[in-house]
Amino acid sequence: MKILVQKFGGTSVADAVKMRRACQRAIDAKEKGFGVVIVASARGKQTDVLVADAYELNPNPPKREMDQLLSTGEIQSVSLLAMALESMGHKAISFTGSQIRMVTDSVHTKARIKSIDAERIHKKLNEGNIVVIAGFQGIDEHENITTLGRGGSDTTAVAIAAALGAKECEIYTDVDGVYTTDPRIFKKAAKLDLISYDEMLEMASLGAGVMHSRAVEFGKKYDVTIHVRSSSEQTNGTLITHEVPQMEDVVVSGATIQKDMAKIGLLGVANKPGNAARIFTHLAQHKVVVNDIIQTEISPDVANISFMINLSDLNSAKEAIEEIKKEISVKDAFIREDIAEVSVVGVGMRTHYGVAEKMFGALAEAKVNIDTITTSEIRISCSVSKDQAEKALEAVCMAFELDRPAKQRTKSS
Amino acid sequence: MKILVQKFGGTSVADAVKMRRACQRAIDAKEKGFGVVIVASARGKQTDVLVADAYELNPNPPKREMDQLLSTGEIQSVSLLAMALESMGHKAISFTGSQIRMVTDSVHTKARIKSIDAERIHKKLNEGNIVVIAGFQGIDEHENITTLGRGGSDTTAVAIAAALGAKECEIYTDVDGVYTTDPRIFKKAAKLDLISYDEMLEMASLGAGVMHSRAVEFGKKYDVTIHVRSSSEQTNGTLITHEVPQMEDVVVSGATIQKDMAKIGLLGVANKPGNAARIFTHLAQHKVVVNDIIQTEISPDVANISFMINLSDLNSAKEAIEEIKKEISVKDAFIREDIAEVSVVGVGMRTHYGVAEKMFGALAEAKVNIDTITTSEIRISCSVSKDQAEKALEAVCMAFELDRPAKQRTKSS
Numbered sequence: 135m136k137i138l139v140q141k142f143g144g145t146s147v148a149d150a151v152k153m154r155r156a157c158q159r160a161i162d163a164k165e166k167g168f169g170v171v172i173v174a175s176a177r178g179k180q181t182d183v184l185v186a187d188a189y190e191l192n193p194n195p196p197k198r199e200m201d202q203l204l205s206t207g208e209i210q211s212v213s214l215l216a217m218a219l220e221s222m223g224h225k226a227i228s229f230t231g232s233q234i235r236m237v238t239d240s241v242h243t244k245a246r247i248k249s250i251d252a253e254r255i256h257k258k259l260n261e262g263n264i265v266v267i268a269g270f271q272g273i274d275e276h277e278n279i280t281t282l283g284r285g286g287s288d289t290t291a292v293a294i295a296a297a298l299g300a301k302e303c304e305i306y307t308d309v310d311g312v313y314t315t316d317p318r319i320f321k322k323a324a325k326l327d328l329i330s331y332d333e334m335l336e337m338a339s340l341g342a343g344v345m346h347s348r349a350v351e352f353g354k355k356y357d358v359t360i361h362v363r364s365s366s367e368q369t370n371g372t373l374i375t376h377e378v379p380q381m382e383d384v385v386v387s388g389a390t391i392q393k394d395m396a397k398i399g400l401l402g403v404a405n406k407p408g409n410a411a412r413i414f415t416h417l418a419q420h421k422v423v424v425n426d427i428i429q430t431e432i433s434p435d436v437a438n439i440s441f442m443i444n445l446s447d448l449n450s451a452k453e454a455i456e457e458i459k460k461e462i463s464v465k466d467a468f469i470r471e472d473i474a475e476v477s478v479v480g481v482g483m484r485t486h487y488g489v490a491e492k493m494f495g496a497l498a499e500a501k502v503n504i505d506t507i508t509t510s511e512i513r514i515s516c517s518v519s520k521d522q523a524e525k526a527l528e529a530v531c532m533a534f535e536l537d538r539p540a541k542q543r544t545k546s547s
Numbered sequence: 548m549k550i551l552v553q554k555f556g557g558t559s560v561a562d563a564v565k566m567r568r569a570c571q572r573a574i575d576a577k578e579k580g581f582g583v584v585i586v587a588s589a590r591g592k593q594t595d596v597l598v599a600d601a602y603e604l605n606p607n608p609p610k611r612e613m614d615q616l617l618s619t620g621e622i623q624s625v626s627l628l629a630m631a632l633e634s635m636g637h638k639a640i641s642f643t644g645s646q647i648r649m650v651t652d653s654v655h656t657k658a659r660i661k662s663i664d665a666e667r668i669h670k671k672l673n674e675g676n677i678v679v680i681a682g683f684q685g686i687d688e689h690e691n692i693t694t695l696g697r698g699g700s701d702t703t704a705v706a707i708a709a710a711l712g713a714k715e716c717e718i719y720t721d722v723d724g725v726y727t728t729d730p731r732i733f734k735k736a737a738k739l740d741l742i743s744y745d746e747m748l749e750m751a752s753l754g755a756g757v758m759h760s761r762a763v764e765f766g767k768k769y770d771v772t773i774h775v776r777s778s779s780e781q782t783n784g785t786l787i788t789h790e791v792p793q794m795e796d797v798v799v800s801g802a803t804i805q806k807d808m809a810k811i812g813l814l815g816v817a818n819k820p821g822n823a824a825r826i827f828t829h830l831a832q833h834k835v836v837v838n839d840i841i842q843t844e845i846s847p848d849v850a851n852i853s854f855m856i857n858l859s860d861l862n863s864a865k866e867a868i869e870e871i872k873k874e875i876s877v878k879d880a881f882i883r884e885d886i887a888e889v890s891v892v893g894v895g896m897r898t899h900y901g902v903a904e905k906m907f908g909a910l911a912e913a914k915v916n917i918d919t920i921t922t923s924e925i926r927i928s929c930s931v932s933k934d935q936a937e938k939a940l941e942a943v944c945m946a947f948e949l950d951r952p953a954k955q956r957t958k959s960s
Contacts, residue, residue, distance in 0.1 A: 150600075150603045153604060184623065187623075191630045193634070196630060196633050200626075202622060202641055209622075210600075210616060213601075213615040214601060214612075217604045217612050230615070277645070
């Protein structure tokens with residue numbers, strides 16, 4: 135039996151009408167011959183309500199108890215979905231994370247999946263059930279309930295697809311797919327038919343919020359195609375998949391913008407062995423996530439080091455810098471908070487030349503000044519002034535024709 | 548360590564204020580040196596809300612899924628209580644039925660407890676935690692979630708007390724104890740300080756709603772004293788306990804009234820071996836609960852048989868009677884729906900004479916006609932006309948001085 139996993143987010147199961155619509159998706163797939171597994175999130179705002187209840191009782195609620203509490207939202211969704219499926223004439227059974235032995239580590243509120251009891255799911259599918267599984271939750275080795283953190287239900291769905299040997303996992307959501315860039319900023323953004331796991335991971339790490347990185351990592355590791363699609367419309371969405379030859383023809387799949395950034399520069403750092411390690415150890419101790427490190431040599435003994443951080447980490451970063459200054463000779467330090475980063479992502483970059491040139495040209499033509507440039511194998515990022523960021527994104531999108539589907543672009547883009 | 552189990556019903560944990568009050572009870576007991584276990588029900592109307600959600604999706608929801616759904620209400624209560632306890636400065640941990648291996652049979656919506664993993668609870672108590680356990684729920688051998696039915700959290704609490712070797716289980720509720728009779732009908736009803744398990748079981752089966760029979764049965768079987776008391780006041784409530792000598796001095800502990808009864812009479816039944824069995828087999832097949840069976844011989848070959856049923860079973864009983872008539876020679880059948888039953892209960896009856904006489908005398912004086920009389924070792928029941936039922940209860944209560952505590956009654960009562 136071919137197996138299909140369908141994941142429905144909170145907005146897709148928010149009320150009885152939406153639940154029945156989700157059930158109909160599952161029934162349609164079952165009638166096409168699939169063994170169908172539904173993974174569901176908590177209904178609508180249920181999780182927010184529970185979080186508020188918790189904070190009313192304890193401003194700093196213990197994480198284990200928070201996980202125990204929040205896990206109930208998904209259990210309610212799946213038992214109700216199973217009831218709805220039964221009333222629509224189809225056998226169904228719901229499972230909690232505990233019941234399918236979704237074993238995780240013990241890091242409450244952001245646990246990682248270690249194993250899943252696929253046998254119990256297979257057995258119930260073989261008996262003709264649609265199996266409905268609570269997303270977001272697992273248990274650790276001591277039966278404590280854990281949750282997987284932000285985007286956790288996506289991760290549950292792809293992990294279950296992997297454990298069952300399913301080739302595809304459908305993610306139903308309130309957008310109809312993954313776009314070339316954020317349509318709220320670049321209104322002409324085009325929906326992608328296809329994007330590779332690596333591109334999606336780069337875009338997710340650059341702030342594109344559609345899919346959480348860990349779900350995409352699972353898909354990549356176990357070769358599960360992820361189909362991001364609309365829960366209200368019947369159109370196809372975007373397939374996140376391994377690289378196929380046609381992707382190489384597309385130089386740039388998407389562009390991203392990150393506005394909540396700050397740039398920190400340490401100038402005149404004594405360039406001794408171990409100094410860079412010391413600097414980033416202090417930052418790590420303050421839990422500051424660091425990106426785009428650039429070190430430039432000024433003289434054989436002195437270097438400038440700059441890096442980007444999220445604005446939310448700024449206070450922690452400042453504390454770290456004070457510690458660094460006490461330990462290492464640093465001539466000066468600066469912080470720029472008026473900075474943003476525009477990036478283009480595409481596996482085609484590996485085989486095409488001229489991508490950087492085209493990006494810098496587009497920015498120059500739009501009179502956007504580039505502050506720093508960083509690249510990976512499939513990404514080019516430019517930091518720019520925050521007040522020029524949207525203009526920069528638009529210029530880049532137009533240069534790479536991200537306002538139209540890949541097939542309709544001119545060959546050189 | 549002496550262990551105390553405290554059970555809080557839905558009204559006692561309905562909001563943050565009441566939850567903190569419940570937590571304070573537990574903290575008080577802990578500070579007196581007890582190892583404290585809390586058992587909690589779902590908050591306020593949470594269960595009703597979930598039931599309504601279920602029926603919106605399926606007018607006949609599968610029982611397994613209903614149990615899965617309803618179990619979340621208690622899990623929310625216990626995780627929130629654990630958070631509240633932490634914020635009040637005390638270590639706490641919450642457990643679901645699954646986490647303490649509260650194993651039951653697989654009869655969904657009215658499962659029976661088979662075993663409990665006391666070790667895990669002991670371990671957490673020994674580590675200094677207040678342990679907070681979800682009432683009402685268990686798991687069967689296949690990890691399906693089960694619920695224990697009406698009054699289930701009381702049963703959970705007493706069963707856990709038994710499993711932990713606790714001597715006492717406190718049941719916090721919105722009344723301050725068990726009364727001699729229903730105070731809504733007999734306003735002068737007195738609170739009992741003490742009642743035996745057997746008396747409480749008789750009273751529960753006669754419709755006194757304070758404690759569910761199964762919780763009392765557990766208490767009796769494992770010698771756990773059950774203390775029914777108010778969640779809002781600091782007064783002592785009623786102890787349900789094994790028989791102690793002083794109970795024998797109290798002839799009648801309580802009186803009950805059941806109004807939702809019907810009496811069925813089968814007249815002129817051929818009195819052959821096996822006929823009675825056939826009659827009650829038919830009734831059982833229609834799931835009619837039968838009480839107070841009276842068979843009287845009219846001639847060596849012919850008998851009259853009457854019995855009481857709940858009004859809610861009346862239609863099923865009528866169907867059963869039609870079947871019975873086809874199989875057995877029955878001259879006539881009658882149904883009385885205008886019937887009620889008044890009973891007195893007391894272990895003192897075993898050693899005192901004149902109880903029946905006093906009861907019948909009180910009813911005669913109040914000009915109440917007695918229809919049938921049935922007795923057990925510690926109970927006398929009289930069926931009377933429904934319109935005379937409240938007058939009958941009052942007459943009986945006054946005769947046995949049930950308007951005052953046992954200690955204040957005259958010796959002969």
